[in-house]
Amino acid sequence: MVHPLKEEELKEHFTVTYRPQAKYSYTAGQALSTFLRGLREGKILGRKCPRCGRVYVPPRLYCEDCFYPTSQWVEVKDEGIVMTAVASFISWTRDRLEEPEIVGTIRLFPSSPRDYVYPGLFHRICCSYDDVKSMRIMGKTVRARWKPVEKREGSIEDIECFEVV
């Protein structure tokens, strides 16, 4: 278990200070563009497969099971069930956060508890750390808290968070 480096030596290092201009302008795509426009209007839009009936939220142009185009836009509710929720004390660069950030996945209605796949979103959840720790938030019905119309810009951030109804 002997290691030639000590803990403090791990922090002393030569770094290459070059910062690459690796900026990307991603394509939202055919399906997600309409989804994002829907968010600006306060609607959560999905695509329905005409063959198997599966509803995709976030929407897809094709059904991954049937491998045929999804053909129909459907609006799902901005209300759903918290499937899982966590409280993060670290940022994406693993810096320490004082106030935990609470996020989770939401199974949107219409859907049933028996579904293995369902329309759903990954988003912030407005609740306390205690609600997460005690698992009280799990299985609760939540609704999207939308940004005011004038501040919406067609992004997933148009929903501030999901909060308990």
Added chain:
Amino acid sequence: MKTNLKFRRVAAIGAGMTPFRRRMLETPQELAWEASRKALDEAGLELRDIDCVVIGSAPDAFDGVHMKGEYLAHGAGGVMKPASRVYVGGATGVMTAISGWYHVASGMCKKVLAVAEEKMSPGRPHPQAVFRYIWDPITEKPLNPNLIWIFAMEMHRYMFVNKISKEEIALVSVKNKRNAANNPYAQLGGEITVDDVLRSEVLVWPVQLLDVSPVSDGAAAMVFVDGDIARRYTDTPIWVEGVGWTLDNTSWPNRELAYPRYLENAARMAYRMAGIERPQREIDVVEPYDPFDYKELHHLEGLMLARKGEAPLLLKEGFFDRDGDIPSSPSGGLLGVGNPIAAAGLMKVISIYWQLKGTAGKMQVKRPVHTGVAQAWGDLMQASTVIVMRN
């Protein structure tokens, strides 16, 4: 009962690995060379005997070098040979062995060197930041997720659906770090208690520091040969009897996380090939993928070695201990040995190989073993790879 084999039988005859450490002083190529040389030595072969080379490595961004397959080629013995790189996220390690298997099983190569390497430590400020580019850029990345979030979400869902406590899950960490104390390659072996786990730093509730495997550098390599010539080199070839792998979709917010259906599919594929009908009766030793402690339980259920939600119960009874009915992670797993992603997966296969060969030294499990399973898992909770070996 196996009938009508349409492929050539494949045996593993050599394996080697470097120690796993937080920061190794060697370059990725030097690590790959060290593991490859050890594997060739154990097999009694020279590089000129090798027909094909398979290289496994997870995202380029960890080592900080693009085209890692090509970069590693000379350290892995792949110069002027048919060499290829496989990559399925965290599941890459076992996929490297599977790829080695089908190079031989297809009849294309007689002797294959399979090498997996990963150097997690170079990324600054922390390798965690590298995961930023695995998310959906439109629907997920604006929320600034990190990788531990999704593990924590899956862990919490698993705990919620199956009514499992943090204490029960912490036992995995305790067991694996204890097992790792017997492993000369291990980074984090030792005796810890459930309390130590529960008192460690909260990263993303319910995940705490000791629930997670460390940042590591390391490499591992194996030699696979055609069954017809295996006994020229060893009296104890270890046979690759079944392989399986599955990829689910990337839409993890849109599916049930409490049970890994993709793993069950992969396991069924491998078991069918190996003729295993009752996994819990027929498998003697298992190395499930354990980057987080709950993952080991999750995977034991997916491998059908425990019923849904019952793995913690069996663990508490000692069923998965080193002297238990089906020793699980006798090497110490990723939690104890370390987690250089691709190398960690191949380390799991090597652990089973050494157990079946009887050369695992202090890691050797108490009961005689004949059938072993190694498994890895990766990507956005979507990939699983399974390999079944027999002696």
